[in-house]
Amino acid sequence: MPKSRRSRKRPYGQPHEELDVERLAGSVGGRRETGPGGEEFIVAVPRPSEKTYICPGCHQEIAPFAAHLVAWAADGLFGADAAARDRRHWHTRCWNTFGRTA
Secondary structure, eight states: OOOOOOOOOOOTTOOOOOOOHHHHHTSTTOEEEEOTTSOEEEEEOOOOOSOOEEOTTTOOEEOTTOOOEEEEESSOTTOHHHHHHTOEEEOHHHHHHTTOOO
16 A cells, blocks of 8 residues: 655745754764865765755766765855755765765
8 A cells, every 4th residue: 555645845834944954964874074175074864855856976866765965064154054055965976986086
């Protein structure tokens, strides 16, 4: 029997839910990594989702429910909240090879 799909959309006219940076940083596998430019990133494994994302490394789609990771600057120019809002979803292989030459 198929699972029922409840809508997770916010009701019309209601404000957006505030971004909880601490919860986001504590996602499964959340860790700090040094990126290719020496900048520090927070990298986390997100919960499975029905959304499709575009990987900034290869510019290909990340299919719904596909395993991938999310990365954002640990210390953004406009603060941690702004950096977390600018997070990007990456294929794991693309993130591991981003900015690195073989």
